[in-house]
Every structure is written in C-alpha cells, then in structure tokens.
Amino acid sequence: MPAAIMGGTGIYNLPNVEVESREMVNDYGTAQVFMGKSAHEDIVFLTRHGRDHSTPPHKVNYRANIQALKDLGVRRIMSTYAVGSITADYPVLDLAVIRDFLDFTHGRAFSFFEDLERAVGHVEMSKPFCPVMSNKLMALASKHNIKCRDGATYVATNGPRFESPAEIKMYQILGGHVVGMTCCPEVYLAGELGISFAALALPINLAAGLEEKITLAEDNIDEVRENMINLMIDVLHSTNDDECTPPILL
Numbered sequence: 001m002p003a004a005i006m007g008g009t010g011i012y013n014l015p016n017v018e019v020e021s022r023e024m025v026n027d028y029g030t031a032q033v034f035m036g037k038s039a040h041e042d043i044v045f046l047t048r049h050g051r052d053h054s055t056p057p058h059k060v061n062y063r064a065n066i067q068a069l070k071d072l073g074v075r076r077i078m079s080t081y082a083v084g085s086i087t088a089d090y091p092v093l094d095l096a097v098i099r100d101f102l103d104f105t106h107g108r109a110f111s112f113f114e115d116l117e118r119a120v121g122h123v124e125m126s127k128p129f130c131p132v133m134s135n136k137l138m139a140l141a142s143k144h145n146i147k148c149r150d151g152a153t154y155v156a157t158n159g160p161r162f163e164s165p166a167e168i169k170m171y172q173i174l175g176g177h178v179v180g181m182t183c184c185p186e187v188y189l190a191g192e193l194g195i196s197f198a199a200l201a202l203p204i205n206l207a208a209g210l211e212e213k214i215t216l217a218e219d220n221i222d223e224v225r226e227n228m229i230n231l232m233i234d235v236l237h238s239t240n241d242d243e244c245t246p247p248i249l250l
C-alpha cells in the first residue's frame, strides 16, 4: 500500500521523486494529491496549503485530504509542520519529533464522526503520534545531517494570525514547545480512519515575545527542508504498514 508524506509551508515538491497530480473526490470535498514512487515504494504526496500556498490553515479541507489518503489505501503518514519555537530547548532550524499536542483550534470540521452513517467512535489519543515511525525519525536523523530533538508538544492555534506574547507565555506554562496552525485536526482525523501518523516540526522563528519582533529563518532553510524530506522517505522505507499501530477507537 502507498505511504503518504504531507508537506506544510515551504514543502511543495518531493525532490528526486517524479509525481503525477491526481484529484480525489469524496464526501468532504476534493483533494489534490501527487502520486510518485521512491525505491519501488508508492508514495502519495499532499501539500496542505496547495503548491501556490493559497489555502490558509483555517481553510484547509482536512477531512477531504485525510479521506483521500484513506481511499488510496494509505496506512502510514509522515507529516511536516513549520512552527514557531516557544522554548530554548527547540532551537530554530533544528527539527523536532512531535509526540503530543495541545489543541486550541476552533471552528474547523474536526471529526468524521458527525453524520448518521458512521457509528460514533472516540479515537484514543494516549499516543497520538506513531512511536515506531517517530523512533525511526530519531534513529535516522544524523544519517541525513539533521539535528533532531525528541518529545515536542505541539500547540495548535487557529491562525492565520500569529500569537500575542501573553498567549505564548500561557502555552509555555501549559507545557507546549512549538506552535503552529495545522497539526490539529490532521493528526486525530488520521487516527479516526485508522491511519498511523508521525510528524516533524521545523521551527522557523522564535515565537511572539521571545524576540523584539518575529523574524522568519531564511538562511539554509532549503537545505534543511530537503534533508527533512529525505529523512521522511528513509523512515517510510525502513518501516512497514503492519508494524505501525494506529490509535484505536473506543
């Protein structure tokens, strides 16, 4: 079965992988996906903001995207998120493996369990991110010249505005490490459909209040992004569908 890579801000292609665009229509809308092959493995690439970055975080059709991957037979997703760092433990341009989240999004379609056609399910979130793929990310990072920190808690905000300094202070107190706008509801929608999900955060700035004003990293970022994609593809090659256990439904 194909595995999927979901790209966030700045990730609009898979270098070295030829892809073909395909439109997937489902009950939730239309998703554009890109079908490719790497070392004989089928890979589906999806860039959540669109290749021209025209879809803001609160307008992404998360359900159409995840349903499209499900319909293609995907059982493993590796996802990337550009984030702000809210603690010195997660420096800008060092990657972070996300293991947990705090969800502050609102007004989004956040569940598949809201029509009468599916029995109600409650996806269990003790381990929202697949430990097998997450551990592999850590194990293979140095091979790809990547400095990677483990154990990040991702704070999901609604965007598209950035946070105020007081909000960032609150997120620090609550135990957040990085802040972004899209990991929720993506991670738990995948869980609802029985898909294993692992995620890498790329801090591109220090969050509000940590510097005089927010400055986005530019130097070396293309190289970091390319290394990150190569790492994710390597992780997909070195794991398989059956050893990754998605969250269960209660």
Ligand code: HPA
Pocket: 082, 083, 084, 085, 157, 162, 163, 179, 180, 181, 204, 205, 206, 207, 208
């Ligand atoms: N806040 C929210 N989302 C982000 C940030 C940030 O500082 N940087 C990149 N995505």
